[in-house]
Amino acid sequence: MPSSRPRVLTLAATALAALTLAAGCSTxxxxxxxxxxxxxxxxxxxxxxxxxxxxxxxxxxxxxxxxxxxxxxxxxxxxxxxxxxxxxxxxxxxxxxxxxxxxxxxxxxxxxxxxxxxxxxxxxxxxxxxxxxxxxxxxxxxxxxxxxxxxxxxxxxxxNVSFETTEGSGWTVETRQDIAGKKIGVSSGTNQEQLLVEWNERNVADGLAPAEIAYYQNASDYYLALGSGRIDGYLGPNPSAVYHAATSGDTEVVGSVSGAGDALQGxxxxxxxxxxxxxxxxxxxxxxxxxxxxxxxxxxxxxxxxxxxxxxxxxxxxxxxxxx
Missing domain, CATH: 3.40.190.10 (Periplasmic binding protein-like II)
Known part of the structure; x- marks a missing residue:
């Protein structure tokens, strides 16, 4: 039975509104x-x-x-x-x-x-x-x-997967070209990793610098890396990224896409x-x-x-x- 849902979610603002969470301090x-x-x-x-x-x-x-x-x-x-x-x-x-x-x-x-x-x-x-x-x-x-x-x-x-970075970084991700030259954390073996690898290949084919991929298994590790500036951002499940941004007050979601990229809604x-x-x-x-x-x-x-x-x-x- 087919679904009537939209096939691709591309903007962070849409994801934030849909999840009813604001990127800000919690009480x-x-x-x-x-x-x-x-x-x-x-x-x-x-x-x-x-x-x-x-x-x-x-x-x-x-x-x-x-x-x-x-x-x-x-x-x-x-x-x-x-x-x-x-x-x-x-x-x-x-x-x-x-x-x-x-x-x-x-x-x-x-x-x-x-x-x-x-x-x-x-x-x-x-x-x-x-x-x-x-x-x-x-x-x-x-x-x-x-x-x-x-x-x-x-x-x-x-x-849906999201890019999370330190608040006020000025970096936004709306297309694959926006990751060029950035250092991005991801968990190994996930579809987020697969998406980054695919985007890198397409960017390199277009003459753009690849993103450097850094691998983490624990949230505490990649948030430490983010806070210390060792990575520019982290790509992970949208719910976790929005929850953390909403409750920590020091990070923000700067872009969200379907886990399948622009091909279909994962x-x-x-x-x-x-x-x-x-x-x-x-x-x-x-x-x-x-x-x-x-x-x-x-x-x-x-x-x-x-x-x-x-x-x-x-x-x-x-x-x-x-x-x-």
């Missing part, structure tokens, strides 16, 4: 809350008393493979707690919370399962799914044609091992949540309402394959 409402200048409240507590919960839907739960139903748990892996508001540690420094966690609970509720949350490094999440140790990988995973060879996806959010999906029988149940659960409004409540709770999809699709067109 601490309580030890377990952060409130932005626009009034968005982020609950940082381990309790998460306002988490959106729903009832089991029997006909969708019946689609879950028998072995998983017998076990009674849905094992979901994801990256470590360094990327608010997507997936990060609560104020107790051990409980993982965020929009991706809430989505996991939502799908688990509908399927009548108890979520079993795991944390691993980015590459190890794929290994965990490959081995069957984890059922799903839910952690801002972009649908790509290459990944679809091994995995099935059920989409649940638009994939999408984020729940990832599972191809052919393990789970993807239809997960997609049906997401569709049910979209229809009953619980999905939108989850995204709004974390300031991500503007990245909602109209429908959840199984294995839609993804980012193109890397050219050898």
């Amino acid at each position: 601490p409402a309580a030890d377990s809350e952060v409130v932005t200048d626009e009034g968005q409240v982020f609950d940082l507590s381990a309790a998460q008393s306002e988490r959106v919960r729903v009832d089991r839907v029997d006909d969708i739960a019946a689609l879950v493979p028998q072995a998983v139903r017998d076990r009674g748990t849905l094992v979901v892996t994801g990256s470590g707690g360094t990327a608010p508001p997507l997936r990060f540690y609560a104020d107790d420094d051990r409980t993982v919370i965020g929009s991706e966690v809430d989505l996991t609970y939502l799908v688990s509720d509908i399927l009548g399962l108890t979520p079993d949350l795991r944390v691993a490094d980015w590459s190890q999440n794929f290994v965990s799914v490959d081995s069957g140790e984890s059922d799903l990988f839910v952690s801002n995973v972009t649908v790509t044609e290459e990944r679809k060879d091994k995995y099935d996806f059920a989409t649940y959010r638009l994939d 999408e984020i999906g729940v990832l599972t091992k191809k052919g393990n029988g789970l993807i239809e149940a997960v997609q049906r659960a997401l569709e049910h949540a979209i229809e009953d409004g619980s999905y939108q409540r989850v995204l709004d709770r974390w300031g991500l309402g503007g990245e909602a999809v109209d429908v959840s699709e199984i294995n839609p067109p993804g980012l193109p394959r890397k050219v050898p």
Whole structure:
């Protein structure tokens, strides 16, 4: 079923408005809350008393493979707690919370399962799914044609990526030419890296200087590099960039694009091992949540309402394959 959403998001201002966050200082409402200048409240507590919960839907739960139903748990892996508001540690420094966690609970509720949350490094999440140790990988995973060879996806959010830099830098990114000669941080193995590499190749072909790419795995590392001037900017998931800019007061988002660049609108999906029988149940659960409004409540709770999809699709067109 096709979606009516726009295919490409190109301007940072549009992304900011859509996410209802302002790049400015935040106000601490309580030890377990952060409130932005626009009034968005982020609950940082381990309790998460306002988490959106729903009832089991029997006909969708019946689609879950028998072995998983017998076990009674849905094992979901994801990256470590360094990327608010997507997936990060609560104020107790051990409980993982965020929009991706809430989505996991939502799908688990509908399927009548108890979520079993795991944390691993980015590459190890794929290994965990490959081995069957984890059922799903839910952690801002972009649908790509290459990944679809091994995995099935059920989409649940638009994939937009943003350039974040120190406030007042005077640098803006509206086209690929704007990165020429800059030093830009990125996480290795991500679609953001792929986008930078592709833009560099096209810029060099046009006679422009390539951007220097610096690799980081932890948010604390690239924000230290940004603050010390060792990099000009960082390219990462739009939700994390806007959240950090809104709550830190010393950085700003200077450009946002689809994770697929100017080719198509990238999408984020729940990832599972191809052919393990789970993807239809997960997609049906997401569709049910979209229809009953619980999905939108989850995204709004974390300031991500503007990245909602109209429908959840199984294995839609993804980012193109890397050219050898």
